[in-house]
Amino acid sequence: MVGSQGSQDLSGRVALITGAASGIGRAAALRFAEAGAAVMCADIDADGAALSAEQVTAAGGRAASLALDVTDEIAVEKSLQQTIDTLGGFDVLFNNAGVGGTVRGVSDFAGTLDVNLNGVYYGLRYGAELLATRGGGAVVNTASIAGLVGLVAPLPMEQRMQEGGGIAYMASKHAVVGLTRQFAVSYAKHGVRVNAVAPGYIDTPMTHMIRDGAVVQEGFEALHPMGRLGRAEEVADAAVYLSSDRASFVTGVVLPVDGGYTAR
Numbered sequence: 442m443v444g445s446q447g448s449q450d451l452s453g454r455v456a457l458i459t460g461a462a463s464g465i466g467r468a469a470a471l472r473f474a475e476a477g478a479a480v481m482c483a484d485i486d487a488d489g490a491a492l493s494a495e496q497v498t499a500a501g502g503r504a505a506s507l508a509l510d511v512t513d514e515i516a517v518e519k520s521l522q523q524t525i526d527t528l529g530g531f532d533v534l535f536n537n538a539g540v541g542g543t544v545r546g547v548s549d550f551a552g553t554l555d556v557n558l559n560g561v562y563y564g565l566r567y568g569a570e571l572l573a574t575r576g577g578g579a580v581v582n583t584a585s586i587a588g589l590v591g592l593v594a595p596l597p598m599e600q601r602m603q604e605g606g607g608i609a610y611m612a613s614k615h616a617v618v619g620l621t622r623q624f625a626v627s628y629a630k631h632g633v634r635v636n637a638v639a640p641g642y643i644d645t646p647m648t649h650m651i652r653d654g655a656v657v658q659e660g661f662e663a664l665h666p667m668g669r670l671g672r673a674e675e676v677a678d679a680a681v682y683l684s685s686d687r688a689s690f691v692t693g694v695v696l697p698v699d700g701g702y703t704a705r
């Protein structure tokens with residue numbers, strides 16, 4: 442896979458990806474490596490992160506893995522130096538770890554904000570600063586359509602959007618949009634670009650309740666003008682673009698990857 446078309450986009454770069462054990466993060470590990478980057482796969486799920494790194498290596502890329510809880514501020518700061526020590530650099534942070542409103546199996550307002558908001562903030566605070574001191578780089582945050590508009594969900598999800606972790610998810614993703622814009626402005630003169638991807642409903646373990654039939658799959662598909670859910674690789678490709686020099690004049694942007702969801 443390495444050496445395929447477009448492989449020069451991130452060649453020589455080192456990317457730290459959080460939430461890399463699953464879904465969008467794992468797809469991103471593979472796509473970033475395909476684009477030439479060495480990848481540090483970080484996740485609270487250490488075994489899953491190690492498996493992602495193995496998959497990158499098996500495909501011909503360079504990767505390592507790290508157990509990281511993004512709610513641990515000190516651990517987030519340390520993970521940056523660990524990336525440099527292990528892979529020889531640090532040029533890109535894909536601040537992607539997140540929970541869907543449920544922490545350890547229960548709907549959790551504070552816990553959701555801790556991961557989705559605080560975790561992203563720690564990455565930005567230490568990551569953007571370190572990139573600036575190293576001469577520049579790129580941060581991509583994973584926001585959501587839930588950071589751009591209120592969501593209309595098919596029943597029985599409607600109720601979930603109004604309480605506990607569901608509403609915390611909405612608040613956290615709107616906050617990620619705010620963090621993205623402010624860090625972009627603050628670091629623009631320091632060579633650090635800060636952008637976000639805003640996925641629609643993507644077929645990953647986070648949305649298993651759609652696939653497993655607990656909610657009506659067609660209802661969710663119909664919310665997207667393209668009439669389907671997105672794939673993790675489609676979000677990963679947008680993150681690769683925003684991380685690469687092809688986006689050299691792009692900062693403070695929140696890029697929907699949503700099959701037209703927010704265009705309606």
Ligand SMILES: NC(=O)c1ccc[n+]([C@@H]2O[C@H](COP(=O)([O-])OP(=O)(O)OC[C@H]3O[C@@H](n4cnc5c(N)ncnc54)[C@H](O)[C@@H]3O)[C@@H](O)[C@H]2O)c1
Nearest residue numbers: 460462463464465485510511538539585640642643645647
């Ligand atoms: N799947 C969707 O429909 C969708 C839509 C919009 C945005 N997103 C966002 O995309 C990102 C990735 O989600 P996904 O769909 O790949 O879900 P996923 O559940 O497949 O992956 C999320 C990963 O984050 C990790 N994680 C959770 N808490 C963590 C913590 N405290 N520290 C470190 N890692 C932690 C999990 O272990 C998991 O590997 C999230 O920020 C999510 O909010 C997903």
